């Protein structure tokens with residue numbers, strides 16, 4: 001592999017895998033947090049400044065089958081144009097004739113954004129033929145998608161096979177993220193508290209097990225909490241739950257107990273009668289939520305409970321909001337936890353917050369400068385902490 005900053009891109013077409021999986025407003029499809037876009041700008045600008053051209057490829061959301069307007073990357077074009085200060089061309093397919101022609105016609109200093117890679121099921125399957133088609137679009141491959149580096153997909157891992165060692169490399173964001181994660185991995189002081197929330201329950205519940213090796217306390221909030229509540233015999237109404245992970249949750253609680261790691265589940269929740277900003281809301285014990293209601297935020301007692309743990313921590317790793325912070329009624333828990341993390345940081349703790357939505361929340365509440373490090377990776381960061389070489393990293397660095 002080559003080193004990005006030493007490479008002269010003049011005359012080259014760089015195909016960059018970025019993670020532009022940014023949160024969008026469900027109604028207007030406007031970008032609600034552009035951290036991941038801004039984070040990729042230094043890499044793009046260096047290539048353009050050298051006189052190279054840039055082809056950007058990313059996924060957005062988790063489309064189920066084929067193209068869906070709400071997951072189209074065309075919604076990012078205008079904002080990306082503004083952020084880069086240069087026009088961004090768009091190909092409404094990531095492979096095929098139009099993408100090929102537009103990529104071929106690019107001149108030095110020009111930028112092309114491809115349509116969502118996940119409109120093809122071959123992307124997530126890591127299909128070789130699909131990866132090869134993508135690889136034909138650029139003569140240099142740059143992986144700058146730290147947030148997706150834990151996925152062994154066609155554009156993040158398999159594609160690297162189609163480039164000689166000297167023409168594949170990590171971008172500046174990937175380099176910076178890895179070096180920050182390394183710092184935490186080797187310098188984490190105890191007590192080490194991991195705060196896990198959000199909605200990607202089946203993905204992240206498996207990662208929690210590995211955190212048992214490192215953390216002294218694990219706080220579980222957000223949509224993640226209810227699978228644990230149900231596993232312990234609690235009533236969770238219509239709350240988010242992965243029924244095929246109930247056993248995993250129970251085993252995890254047992255393993256934590258055996259290792260002396262404290263798992264903190266929210267004692268109470270703010271509940272709603274529907275998943276809607278205008279829903280009726282109330283509070284209830286998290287293990288006794290009435291039928292027809294769902295837990296959409298942690299409650300007041302849980303905030304106190306979690307704040308006390310955070311206060312005594314020296315290292316804090318946070319991924320996943322404590323509630324549906326996009327809706328005003330259910331943002332209080334996430335805001336309170338952000339406040340607690342900021343206070344612990346001010347008192348000397350090292351805090352690392354990662355993940356598309358977690359970073360959006362921290363930005364929204366004005367705490368970005370009050371935590372030690374903000375990462376564009378959520379699941380990727382957690383898997384990095386497992387000590388694994390992430391597929392997106394291995395594909396470039398290993399021969």
Ligand SMILES: Nc1ncnc2c1ncn2[C@@H]1O[C@H](COP(=O)(O)OP(=O)(O)O)[C@@H](O)[C@H]1O
Nearest residue numbers: 198199200222223296323324355356357358378
């Ligand atoms: N109790 C809950 N029920 C349903 N969704 C939730 C709940 N708590 C948080 N969420 C949702 O989780 C999403 C973020 O989850 P996730 O993608 O795992 O985080 P990140 O992007 O930070 O890694 C947010 O959109 C938020 O609304």
Ligand SMILES: O=C(OP(=O)(O)O)[C@H](O)COP(=O)(O)O
Nearest residue numbers: 021147148355356377378379380
């Ligand atoms: O948003 C992402 O991860 P995150 O929710 O852990 O921050 C990445 O873009 C990966 O997306 P994926 O979890 O659909 O593969």
